[in-house]
Amino acid sequence: MSETLHDALIDEIKDLYHAEKQLTKALPKLAKSATNQDLRAALDSHLAETHGQIERLERVFELLDEKPSGKHCAGMAGIIEEGSNVLEEDFEGAVLDACIIASGQRAEHYEIAAYGTCIAWAQALGLTEVAQVLGETLAEEKAADQKLSALAEGDINEAATADDSSDEEDEDEAPAPQPSVSASAKSAKTAKSATTRRRPN
Ligand SMILES: [Fe+2]
Numbered sequence: 001m002s003e004t005l006h007d008a009l010i011d012e013i014k015d016l017y018h019a020e021k022q023l024t025k026a027l028p029k030l031a032k033s034a035t036n037q038d039l040r041a042a043l044d045s046h047l048a049e050t051h052g053q054i055e056r057l058e059r060v061f062e063l064l065d066e067k068p069s070g071k072h073c074a075g076m077a078g079i080i081e082e083g084s085n086v087l088e089e090d091f092e093g094a095v096l097d098a099c100i101i102a103s104g105q106r107a108e109h110y111e112i113a114a115y116g117t118c119i120a121w122a123q124a125l126g127l128t129e130v131a132q133v134l135g136e137t138l139a140e141e142k143a144a145d146q147k148l149s150a151l152a153e154g155d156i157n158e159a160a161t162a163d164d165s166s167d168e169e170d171e172d173e174a175p176a177p178q179p180s181v182s183a184s185a186k187s188a189k190t191a192k193s194a195t196t197r198r199r200p201n
Helices: 005-033 037-063 074-088 093-124 128-160 164-170 188-196
Strands: none
């Protein structure tokens, strides 16, 4: 018998359960690296919320008559891996904070998408209480995302631009433009124009 939307919902809940558990390990690292106090406080408070979200998922498992268990969430693992790579770069101060916000918002948007799907499926399946419990978490995820946007747009992004003019020279040089495709592969007309192209100095 093929699997049902109900089965798919359970799979998604398991995926979210693992995603949230991964975040409880990743958020403290981001918070510890943040230099802006408000950003650190926002990440710490979202960590506390995340513990509550895990409990809500356990309630959802109960409502679905399933034992709580996670299924490896490769999506969140990838987002977290990218975030920890950023922490290993040489970013400092407001630039580092801006990068931490970027990682945090990727995680939030992933969750917003996943919870949104699960809520819609639960509603379609007539699982009103499941949809309601998940809806509480979705509201927290959206609020966390908006808080990060407010911090970035409030002053962190602007503070992060402070060193930009002096840093420009540090960028790796862009590769020189490649010579055009060999003349033989082109029409006679194009080949002619290629021969008249000036050589670079
Ligand atoms: Fe979450």
